[in-house]
Amino acid sequence: MRERFWERYSLGELNAREWEALCDGCGQCCLVREVDQGEVTVYSVACDLLDIEQSRCSDYASRLRREPSCHQLTPANVEQYDWLPASCSYRRIHRGEPLPAWHPLLAGSRQRMRRKGITVCGYAVPRRQVPRRRMGQHIIARWRM
Ligand code: SF4
Known part of the structure; x- marks a missing residue:
């Protein structure tokens, strides 16, 4: 990877490893979310493919086939994903914002972001454990795009 590539190149200029x-x-x-007439509701309920403890997809290579609601971010479409969290690195670089100091590329590991509660591992529950009628109890954020 090129040195401090996130400061020197646009998303479209990154190679696959840097991306x-x-x-x-x-x-x-x-996390499960609903987008309805410009309003985004986010739940503390995770896709069943997510390894919550590691906050990593357990089947990244096949995620788009196995999970129809999964999205593939690309440099060309990142602008459409207004529901991404403000901390999302792709969103931040696209907007010309710096990476936060806790980002693993700067902090050297994921320990700091875990301590700060940025990862979902401290609160997310698998979707298979939450009946539809209980989803309302798991709303953690709602905003207008
Ligand atoms: S940085 Fe963005 S794409 Fe990566 S896990 Fe966080 S929200 Fe998802």
């Missing part, structure tokens, strides 16, 4: 390394692994984009 993957940019993901901080927070797992927030793997």
